[in-house]
Amino acid sequence: MSSNSAEPNKSTGQYHSLKGTVVEAVGNLTGAESWQESGKQEHAQGEAEYKAAEAKGYAEGTVDRIGGKKDSIIGAVTGDSTQQNAGNLRKNKGEAQQNINS
Structure with a gap:
């Protein structure tokens, strides 16, 4: 995951995934094994951060969906x-948040 943020983020995950792919490609073209390896690692970290952000967003959507349903039912029952x-x-x-993150 990104070292400058405690929370996973889709944008930074995509950035690091793409950057890692580019670094790996440069390593492949030049034969620089250190670039190949660091590119693979950064790509994997970016993918992991993206998936973690997606899971977090889905979970937050679940909490809102269930809490909202509960509030809606209580409001209907009490006439509020x-x-x-x-x-x-x-x-x-x-x-909506679940759909975006599924």
Whole structure:
């Protein structure tokens, strides 16, 4: 994962994956084994960071989807349309976040 951030990030994961691929390709063209190896490592780290960010986003979406559904049901049962609407919005946001990260 990226050493300058505690949280996994899709953008930096993609950047490091692409950069690693380029470094590896340069190593392949020049025969520089150290570049080949460092490129492979950076590509793998970038892919791992991307997948970790994706999993984190999916999990956060799940929390919003379930919490929103709960709030929507409680609002419907208690007749609180504000809570019901807020719950529906949160549920929809969670579903969208899951779709983006699946």
